Amino acid sequence: MKHLEKGISLKHAPADFIRDLDVDNVSAGIVAGLFGISASVIHVGAGTAAGLDPQFIMIWVIAYLMINGLFGLIMPAYYRLPLPMANSIPGALLFAAIIPVVGVEAALGASLIAGAISLVAGLAGVMGIVMKLIPMPIVMGMVGGILLKFGLNMVAPLENAMLPAAIMILAFFLSARFLRRVPPLIVAMLAGIAYMAYAGIDFSGVAFSVTFPEFIVPTFTLEAFLAYGLPLALILVGMETPAGVGLVKGMGYKQVPANAITAVGGFATMISSFFNLHSTCIAAPMTGICSSPEAGRPDKRWVAAVIAGAIFVAGAPFYGYVISLIEAMPSYFVAIVAGLALLKVITSAMYMTFAGGKHEMGGLFAFLIAASGLQILGIGASFWALVLGVFISLIFETSDFEFIRRAAHEPGA
Amino acid sequence: MRRFKDWSIPAVTAGFVAVLVSYAGPLAIFFQAAQSADVSPAMMTSWVWAISMGAAVSGIFLSVWLKAPVVTAWSAPGTALLVTLFPELSLNEAVGAYLTAALIIFAIGVTGTFDRLMQAIPRGIAAGMMAGILFQFGLGAFQAIEGTPVLALGMLMAYLVFKRLMPRYCLILLLLTGAGLAIGLEDASLDGVGWQLASPVFIAPEWSWHATLSLAIPLVLVSLTGQFLPGMAIMREAGYAASARSIISVTSLTSLVTALFGGITTVVAAITAAICTGKDAHEDPDKRYVAGIANGLFYLVGSCFAGAIVALFAALPGAFVAVLAGLALIGAISANIMTAIEAEDHREASVITFLVTASGLSLFGLGAAFWGVVIGCVAYALLHRHYRKRRTYCQLPLGK
Helix, strand or coil: CCCCCCCCCCCCHHHHHHHHCCHHHHHHHHHHHHHHHHCHHHHHHHHHHCCCCHHHHHHHHHHHHHHHHHHHHHHHHHHCCCCCEECCHHHHHHHHHHHHHHCHHHHHHHHHHHHHHHHHHHHHCCHHHHHHHCCHHHHHHHHHHHHHHHHHHHHCHHHHCHHHHHHHHHHHHHHHHHCCCCCHHHHHHHHHHHHHHHHCCCCCCCCCCCCCCCCCCCCCCHHHHHHHHHHHHHHHHHHHHHHHHHHHHHCCCCCCCHHHHHHHHHHHHHHHHHHCCCCCEECHHHHHHHHCHHHCCHHHCHHHHHHHHHHHHHHHHHHHHHHHHHHHCCHHHHHHHHHHHHHHHHHHHHHHHHCCCCCHHHHHHHHHHHHHCCCECCECHHHHHHHHHHHHHHHHCHHHCHHHHHHHHCCCC | CHHHHHCCHHHHHHHHHHHHHHHHCHHHHHHHHHHHHCCCHHHHHHHHHHHHHHHHHHHHHHHHHHCCCCCEEECHHHHHHHHHHCCCCCHHHHHHHHHHHHHHHHHHHHCCHHHHHHHHCCHHHHHHHHHHHHHHHHHHHHHHHHHCHHHHHHHHHHHHHHHHHCHHHHHHHHHHHHHHHHHHHCCCCCCCCCCCCCCCCCCCCCCCHHHHHHHHHHHHHHHHHHHHHHHHHHHHHCCCCCCHHHHHHHHHHHHHHHHHHCCCCEEECCHHHHHHHCCCCCCCHHHCHHHHHHHHHHHHHHHHCHHHHHHHHHHCCHHHHHHHHHHHCHHHHHHHHHHHHHCHHHHHHHHHHHHHHHCCCCECCECHHHHHHHHHHHHHHHHHCCCCCCCHHHCCCCCC
């Protein structure tokens, strides 16, 4: 356990939570929570495309909200850092694709092993080495490429919902400039809600329902492990943690518990596998929202992550209800709010990719590949962005790698 | 020819690739317009003859005169306008509108209005717009991997190998490898390509209010915002201080002549300009003008064999061109993103410009490049401009 970083403590967390609560981190937390719930459309889409039973998709998503949310309460509260927990989106796509091939139990067995690998990696303290192998500009190139989509999605509504989109975006900019007390995000949301109230929304599709996660016993097969478990383990250790840690570090936090994030994510993934859920890990877009300057003072941004976790847990049983509510809202609303919340994060990710003068080419390729949404062998763009980015950087920018440069300078090493 | 020693293979290749990319990409839209106008193959050949000749003459002249890689082409967003207007619009009316548009653009160029406009746009915003346009080509290279994995990955690998071992000849080697792969793997056949000389067909212009309002005015707008604006920004970013006045004057005068043979307005190229103004064309910026001349010469060849060009590009697989264009623009993409992101006092406005342009937004018939600059400038005015007091929002905390 010596590699696990020590946090502050959970004892005073509730009191400190109330002390640190402010408008900025509450609004960022709400946006992150909303964003996390609305990300479930990816699960629903991937599951439906893979021909999974709607009932199964429902308990899958509910497990993700419940379990991710619980760990999302603990991690930020213990470390007092904006570390919201969610699940791996590339992992979700793989999971949905593998179920028809090997069955739910075997897929979850592979998840369990992937979680165990991640737990061991965190406990053994290898994250320092992993992070050195994957240099920051390349990680940030990948993160920037992934997040870029949310920036582009913010612009798209200008075409088909110009008036509300323009109102929300202008409200954001104007309040950023002229209103001192109110977070621009809240102003943008209020402007959007005001417009919707004026234009009227159809709530007839909203239906109330309550569902809970279901217990299941995983089984183990080699096929499921090779096709899904191993890639998932690589994604968790080699991509999700570096992306999350990179983002938080990029926002100016010095000490980020990379090993603990990996270990806790692994442990949580093992638990997840008993409840029809493929993984629990740090989530890049939500981390971006919670750790961004939009979430207020740096030492209080952890509150945003806790709120996002609380929204997950509270929303889980009523997921059916919540999602029908989100579906009733025009799609531009969440798209614009998420895009605005991520604007600074995208900017700083691009800055860290391109302005350092190191790993420029690897970073650029990682950025382009991640943004292209390319999918090879069922694995998503973010993974290939890292692999190819590092590969290209090793070819063209060998001397930018710290450990290679050091090895070259120390002949004895 | 004392200057003959300035000629280099990378510069000539850059010129060639630029021609290849614009024939392969934007020309397709012109074909589409020709189809909607239901013109004969001879007329279509004349159109291709005219636009190529316009690009060739103005490009060579400007590159030699200004000793800078000035790459010209036809107005790509303008051809998109045509698609929707034909067949209601007659060919004669279209030619009349081309002439009107050329005259208006000439007037705007010669008075220096455009130069003043360009100078008013903050540097990061111009770079953000360029990065946004070029970005889509970069994405296209990787998106091609899903549809045609062997060709695209083969070209990508070839690019990496050549770039590492022979960076000077990377582009030409990539071109040859790609063409080989396209013929070997994708069954691209060059059988239908015949090499007869093209002959231009004269079209008598006819002026009408309808054509002026629906074609000439929009053509001026999209050419200035969609071509001259990014094209001049590219030149400026690459460090060439060419004035828009001389370039616009030459291209619009060229347009007056080529219009009579069905050639839509000649303008400064944007995407393909980036291929010729970058480091890949030549290490020494003073010798990149050769790429501009080569580009013109290849257009001249293309113009003479316009019929063959039409057949040739119907034969090449789309993925080949997508990957080639994307990889040829890699350097330009990162250079422009870097300029946009390094604009410290208006970084966010630059990123917003980038996002809007990259999103491909199209409103009221005007393209993403225009809206990128407009929305970027609004963001600049709202977020960054000093009116009195500076708010903390402008400062982005960044880790080291």
